Amino acid sequence: MSALGQSLKRIEDRPLVTGAGRFAADERRPGQVYMRVVRSPVAFGRLVGVDIDEAAALPGVRAVWVHADIAHLPPIDFRMTRIPGLDPYRQYVLAKDYVRYVGDPVAVVFADDPYVAEDAAEMVFCDIEEEDACLDATGDPVPFMPQTLPGVLSEPACIVKAYGDLDAAFAGAAHVIELEVKVGRHTGVPLETRGALAVYDAARDVITMYGASKVPHYNRDTIARMLGLPRDHVQLSEGHVGGGFGIRGELYPEDVLVCCAAHALGVPVKWVEDRREHLLAANHSRDQVHRMRAAVNADGFILGLTDVFFTDQGGYVRTHGGTVSDLAAALLPGPYVIPAYRVEGHIRLTNKTPAGTYRAPGRYETTFARERLMDAIAHRLGLDPVEVRKVNLIREDQMPFDRRIDALGTHVVYDSGKYHDLLERTLARLDYPALKARLAARRAAGEKVGMGLAYFVEKSGLGPRDRVTLTVLPDDRIEVVTGVASIGQGVETAMAQICSDVVDLPIQNISVIHGQTERISEGYGAFASRVTVMTGSAVRLASQALRETAFAQAAPLLQTRPDDLDLVGGRVVARSSGAAISLSDLAQQLPEGLTAEGVFEADHMTYPYGIHVAQVKVDPETCGVSVEHYLVAYDVGRAINPMMIDGQIVGAAAQGIGGARLGGFVYDEAGRPFAASFADYLMPTCHEMPTVDVLLREDAPSPLNPLGVKGAGEGGITAVGAAIAAAVDDALGRPGLIDRLPISPNRLHAVMGAGG
Amino acid sequence: MSDKHAVTLNVNGKDYRIQVEPRRTLADALRDDCGLTGTHIGCEHGVCGACTVLVDDRPVRSCLMFAVQVEGARVRTVEGLAKGEELHPLQKAFWEKHGLQCGFCTPGFLMLATGILEAEPDISDEDLRDVLSSNLCRCTGYQNIIKAVCAAASEMRACQPSASL
Numbered sequence: 001m002s003a004l005g006q007s008l009k010r011i012e013d014r015p016l017v018t019g020a021g022r023f024a025a026d027e028r029r030p031g032q033v034y035m036r037v038v039r040s041p042v043a044f045g046r047l048v049g050v051d052i053d054e055a056a057a058l059p060g061v062r063a064v065w066v067h068a069d070i071a072h073l074p075p076i077d078f079r080m081t082r083i084p085g086l087d088p089y090r091q092y093v094l095a096k097d098y099v100r101y102v103g104d105p106v107a108v109v110f111a112d113d114p115y116v117a118e119d120a121a122e123m124v125f126c127d128i129e130e131e132d133a134c135l136d137a138t139g140d141p142v143p144f145m146p147q148t149l150p151g152v153l154s155e156p157a158c159i160v161k162a163y164g165d166l167d168a169a170f171a172g173a174a175h176v177i178e179l180e181v182k183v184g185r186h187t188g189v190p191l192e193t194r195g196a197l198a199v200y201d202a203a204r205d206v207i208t209m210y211g212a213s214k215v216p217h218y219n220r221d222t223i224a225r226m227l228g229l230p231r232d233h234v235q236l237s238e239g240h241v242g243g244g245f246g247i248r249g250e251l252y253p254e255d256v257l258v259c260c261a262a263h264a265l266g267v268p269v270k271w272v273e274d275r276r277e278h279l280l281a282a283n284h285s286r287d288q289v290h291r292m293r294a295a296v297n298a299d300g301f302i303l304g305l306t307d308v309f310f311t312d313q314g315g316y317v318r319t320h321g322g323t324v325s326d327l328a329a330a331l332l333p334g335p336y337v338i339p340a341y342r343v344e345g346h347i348r349l350t351n352k353t354p355a356g357t358y359r360a361p362g363r364y365e366t367t368f369a370r371e372r373l374m375d376a377i378a379h380r381l382g383l384d385p386v387e388v389r390k391v392n393l394i395r396e397d398q399m400p401f402d403r404r405i406d407a408l409g410t411h412v413v414y415d416s417g418k419y420h421d422l423l424e425r426t427l428a429r430l431d432y433p434a435l436k437a438r439l440a441a442r443r444a445a446g447e448k449v450g451m452g453l454a455y456f457v458e459k460s461g462l463g464p465r466d467r468v469t470l471t472v473l474p475d476d477r478i479e480v481v482t483g484v485a486s487i488g489q490g491v492e493t494a495m496a497q498i499c500s501d502v503v504d505l506p507i508q509n510i511s512v513i514h515g516q517t518e519r520i521s522e523g524y525g526a527f528a529s530r531v532t533v534m535t536g537s538a539v540r541l542a543s544q545a546l547r548e549t550a551f552a553q554a555a556p557l558l559q560t561r562p563d564d565l566d567l568v569g570g571r572v573v574a575r576s577s578g579a580a581i582s583l584s585d586l587a588q589q590l591p592e593g594l595t596a597e598g599v600f601e602a603d604h605m606t607y608p609y610g611i612h613v614a615q616v617k618v619d620p621e622t623c624g625v626s627v628e629h630y631l632v633a634y635d636v637g638r639a640i641n642p643m644m645i646d647g648q649i650v651g652a653a654a655q656g657i658g659g660a661r662l663g664g665f666v667y668d669e670a671g672r673p674f675a676a677s678f679a680d681y682l683m684p685t686c687h688e689m690p691t692v693d694v695l696l697r698e699d700a701p702s703p704l705n706p707l708g709v710k711g712a713g714e715g716g717i718t719a720v721g722a723a724i725a726a727a728v729d730d731a732l733g734r735p736g737l738i739d740r741l742p743i744s745p746n747r748l749h750a751v752m753g754a755g756g
Numbered sequence: 757m758s759d760k761h762a763v764t765l766n767v768n769g770k771d772y773r774i775q776v777e778p779r780r781t782l783a784d785a786l787r788d789d790c791g792l793t794g795t796h797i798g799c800e801h802g803v804c805g806a807c808t809v810l811v812d813d814r815p816v817r818s819c820l821m822f823a824v825q826v827e828g829a830r831v832r833t834v835e836g837l838a839k840g841e842e843l844h845p846l847q848k849a850f851w852e853k854h855g856l857q858c859g860f861c862t863p864g865f866l867m868l869a870t871g872i873l874e875a876e877p878d879i880s881d882e883d884l885r886d887v888l889s890s891n892l893c894r895c896t897g898y899q900n901i902i903k904a905v906c907a908a909a910s911e912m913r914a915c916q917p918s919a920s921l
Contacts, residue, residue: 009851016859017847019794019834023860026793115779191798191806191894192860242796242860243894275799488858488895643854647896651857654897678803678892685889686898 003500003507004707007643010493011507012486015240022239024195024211025272032197032268033062035258036117038107038124039280040099043133043351043671046147047095050107051127055120062110062265064124067094070260073226076251078321079218081408083157088149089349091316093253093260097148099128100315101353102673103280105253110261110269133671137312137348138289144349154349156317161329163404164340166295169304173295177380181372182740183365183721185287185312185665188358188655189683190487192242194282195272196255198262205233207259212236212515214249214485215525220517222251223259234259238515244487244526245655246357247283250319254281276676283320284665285358286741287312288328290369295340300381300388304340307332307369311347314354322347323408324355327362327459330407334370335419335457335609336392341405351671357527359652360714363458364721368741371454371722379735385726386427389455393419400703407605408462408528414607416700417635423455426611426633429695439615443733448618449628452726454719457609460711461533461704463602467522468538470546472587472594476505476570480542481513483523484535489713490644494532495539497640498707502543503583505570529608529711532640534600537705542598546583549596554586606702608710610634612653612719615690616727623748625661625728627688633695637702637710649716650692656720658684664742692716763827765790768836776823782816783807785823786833794834794863798892805891808864808871809833815871834863837870845915846870846908855904857895864891869905877913881906 015021038050052064075090095106106126111117134142134154141153170176196211207229212219216236224234241248254271261269273281288311295304311325325345333341358364378388394401396418403412435451442449469481480495491514496507503510513519514526524534551562554572558565558579566573573580587594615629632649639645662682666674675681701708725738728748737751760775767790774789781800786792786809798806800819807818810832837844846866849855856862865888872879872887879887885902893901 010854013851013856013859016856016862017834017843017850017866018838019792019863021794021859023793023796025787025797028788114784115777189894190858190860191804191892192796192858193798240860241858243858245894275801275804488860490857647854647857647900650897650899651895652897655894677801678799679801683892683894685892686885686902687889689898692897692899 003497005639007641008493008497008507010490011496012492023192023242024239027197027210027239028270029197029199029268032270033110033112033265034114034117035261035269035271036109036121037105037254037277038109038121038126039277040095040102040104040106040126040128042099042128042130043102045099045128045130047097047099047106047126047128049127051125052107055109055123058116058120058123060112060116061120062112064107064109065094066107067092067096070094073256073260076253076256076319077222079215079251079319081321081323081326083322085157086317086321088152089144089156089317091253091318091354093256098145101351102671103277103353104315108257110265133351135350135352135667135671137310137350155346156349157322157347159322159325159329159345160343161405162342164304166304166306166340166342169295169340173303174298175296175380177294177296177373177376178292179373179376180289180291180739181369182289183286183368184740184742185284186358186659187284188245188247190243190245190248193273193275193278194248194252194254196258197268197270198258199268200262200266202266206235207233207263208235208237209255209259210237210239212238212249213241213487214244214527216485216515216517217483217523218525219251219255223256226256227260227263236517238485241487245359246285246361246527248487249485250283250356275678279676279681280353280673283318283356284314284353285324285355285361286365287355288365292369292373294373294377296377300377300383300391302336302338302392305333305338307343309345311345312350312352312355313347314350314352316354318354318356320356324357324361327407328366330405330412331363331457331459332366332370333403334367335394335455337394352667359655360458360718363456363718367454367456367719368721368725371719372725372739375726375729376736385453390420390423393423395420407459410604413604414457415604415702415704417607417609418699419609421699422609422611422633422635422697425697426613426631426695430613430631448620448731449616450727450730451613451615452723452730453611453613454722454726455611456719457607458711458715458718459605459607460529461602461606462528462530463534465599465601466524466534466538467520468535468542468598469520470542470596472583474584476582476584477509477511478503478505479511479513480539481520482535483520484531485515485526487526489648490641491526491531494536494640494644498536498539499543502540502547503570504567529713532709533606533705533711534602536640536707536709537600538598540706541600542596545598546594546596550583550586550594553590554581557581600705602704604704606704606710608634608636608715610715612723614723614727616724616731618728618731623745623752625724625743625748627657627690627724630657630690631693631695632716633697634715635697635700636712637700638698638708639696640709642696645696645712646694648712649694652714652716653692653720654684654689656717658688660721660724660741661743663744761824763824765823765826765831767792767831768833778822778824780823781819782821782823782826783818786818792833792835796860796863798861805868806861806864808867808891810867810871813871813874815868834866837866845911846905849904849908853900853904853907855896855900861891861893865893865901869908873909873912884909
């Protein structure tokens with residue numbers, strides 16, 4: 001039986017359950033020194049000086065650096081979505097002239113012991129002339145660094161996308177509906193904090209950084225460029241990674257600093273951040289305000305839509321450039337036809353932690369915006385929310401559907417989808433009329449219960465390409481070398497299943513290498529739900545190439561023709577004679593061994609889609625929202641390992657359910673963060689988690705790759721905010737009540753009080 | 757700051773004689789002085805539970821204890837769960853039920869669950885959920901962790917000689 005589609009146990013789990021994992025902080029080398037970052041205690045101000053004398057004099061301290069000591073290092077450049085005008089807003093690895101958020105790195109201390117490094121860091125005094133912090137991304141732009149960059153304001157760019165005839169749409173509208181919504185500040189918060197160990201090998205003149213993740217090849221190239229070294233003089237190596245969620249593994253100041261220090265000091269340099277630093281310094285995300293205006297006909301069909309939105313990207317523009325705003329602008333229309341559209345996305349900087357991507361970036365926010373709008377339309381027209389969605393959904397016969405705009409430099413064309421069909425299946429799974437009646441009966445009996453539904457389109461499989469090499473090893477083993485990264489999502493098992501499908505060996509016989517820049521010439525990493533689509537397709541092509549090579553080489557040995565051969569259980573078998581040779585034996589007979597390469601290229605993304613349904617109960621005393629039941633319906637085209645996809649969806653839903661109801665990042669008026677520990681930045685425990693029912697479908701395979709797959713990593717979170725907001729409205733009988741996330745108890749108390 | 761104390765840590769039945777400052781946490785001592793990096797540090801303020809180990813069979817946050825407090829106690833960590841190649845029922849169940857993704861929180865959950873199931877083999881599912889809510893996981897959404905611990909609890913009960921016989 002093919003391994004594809006089987007819920008096989010993961011091949012990567014044994015070291016993780018026995019404590020033998022190698023996470024970033026587990027790496028150590030003799031003679032290593034520890035780096036500790038001194039961070040700005042204020043949100044905005046002119047950096048007048050840094051007094052390091054007392055810290056430098058502490059026994060055990062090797063060095064203390066400020067910006068002047070590394071002034072040759074350029075600011076960190078953009079990895080994605082480089083938009084003209086962003087350059088002045090890049091972050092230097094240590095603050096230059098100004099500090100722009102609480103947590104901005106000002107100095108670094110290197111010491112023989114991590115406790116001493118912390119002691120010394122506390123002795124560094126930052127002389128900062130504090131200025132008023134800007135915390136509102138929707139106000140008039142303010143100076144970025146008033147004295148040193150006069151005229152540079154806090155709006156680095158504005159993204160505009162449009163199609164269709166909006167004037168006609170609004171002229172012909174039966175209703176015009178306006179809505180402003182806000183999504184608060186959250187981030188991925190992997191349970192492993194960031195960390196790295198850089199080792200300089202003077203004999204080879206190579207710096208190796210352990211603790212890499214997500215995009216090792218890109219980061220290798222960038223670190224080498226920043227340090228002025230040839231790219232093969234820097235290598236990145238990934239061990240185990242304790243969660244990614246978009247934020248881990250981007251190139252941060254600390255990664256560059258450890259590499260620079262290992263080179264300059266000539267000793268291994270280790271850095272592991274603490275949780276407070278993580279919450280202050282690793283990328284935040286979300287934090288958007290949308291102002292929508294929809295022209296709607298008498299049936300609820302949206303004739304035209306405009307949106308002006310603001311993304312609060314915090315102190316600097318980091319590696320993602322304009323990614324989040326670009327995705328938000330392009331994908332706001334979601335699963336609906338919307339024949340005319342114009343969007344204006346303002347990228348704004350404030351004095352908060354810089355922001356990048358977090359699982360479903362741009363889609364989480366815009367799904368909340370769009371689905372709240374759909375509910376508002378339903379309410380205005382007196383229609384069932386499901387009916388309004390049906391009226392607007394793109395039909396199956398309209399696929400592939402050209403949205404006529406771009407996202408991440410690719411043309412947005414929904415490759416396949418049966419949107420109405422998935423909605424019908426979801427309603428059937430819920431027994432929708434009966435569920436509605438049950439909830440109405442409970443409400444009549446005094447309970448505040450309700451349900452909400454939200455539809456969304458995800459995107460996945462960003463190119464441009466992926467390369468994979470296969471090598472047949474002795475003892476019926478195959479090594480698959482990829483250029484991707486594993487952030488805990490089961491990459492090794494998924495790739496092994498795809499290879500196993502062709503070579504017909506158990507997945508336990510297949511080793512999957514990832515995150516090692518020394519092992520493969522190029523790699524594009526693990527983000528944007530791209531691994532199974534891109535790398536998986538490359539593994540399939542490489543496996544097929546391996547089979548063809550094996551047949552060509554084995555045919556003379558087995559005294560037959562290649563087309564008489566089969567690959568069964570890792571053995572090349574002649575159908576006519578039954579003669580056979582294992583791949584391992586064949587490889588040993590070939591002077592070059594048995595290897596193959598696969599390259600998969602894609603210039604369009606693939607678009608999975610789904611529906612979330614939340615059933616909630618509001619406690620009118622505490623204003624707490626408990627989620628009684630949750631359903632995610634999701635079409636991934638083709639499921640390689642349904643158990644792992646369920647795991648991705650349920651885990652993502654948990655992140656969303658936590659984020660929709662718990663605090664998030666909030667600041668006082670001076671820009672000091674309130675949420676700098678797990679006691680303040682709340683995350684769901686198993687107590688807050690309902691049972692999540694997953695309706696996994698494979699009705700619309702992607703025509704864009706040989707497996708038909710679409711990414712599964714993000715769709716579990718995309719519509720959580722939208723579905724829970726609708727459910728709370730329903731529970732309280734107050735349509736449109738929830739117009740911002742998170743729905744914290746104090747926020748709910750405030751809005752419930754306003755209407756009785 | 758550098759006045760170090762000689763401490764003997766008994767971890768998984770083996771004595772480690774180490775020199776530590778009084779302020780050194782048990783988590784750091786286990787990881788850096790004993791080389792047992794299976795115990796992970798997720799927050800250093802006692803919320804996430806990734807660093808949970810057993811001290812005299814009771815689950816503790818090793819980031820909130822000092823190494824010098826553990827002199828004379830028996831410490832158990834994830835490295836001591838398996839018997840050679842044979843995994844502990846909880847380790848098997850986490851693997852079988854897909855109770856881990858990145859695996860960073862897993863050692864803490866395994867030790868928390870070991871502690872509670874040894875102390876209260878007949879604990880109800882509801883109370884078990886209550887105990888498991890003391891640790892954080894960011895990947896799984898907990899559903900499979902709870903399934904795994906419940907499955908292991910059944911197996912561990914089945915393996916225990918009944919007290920009434």
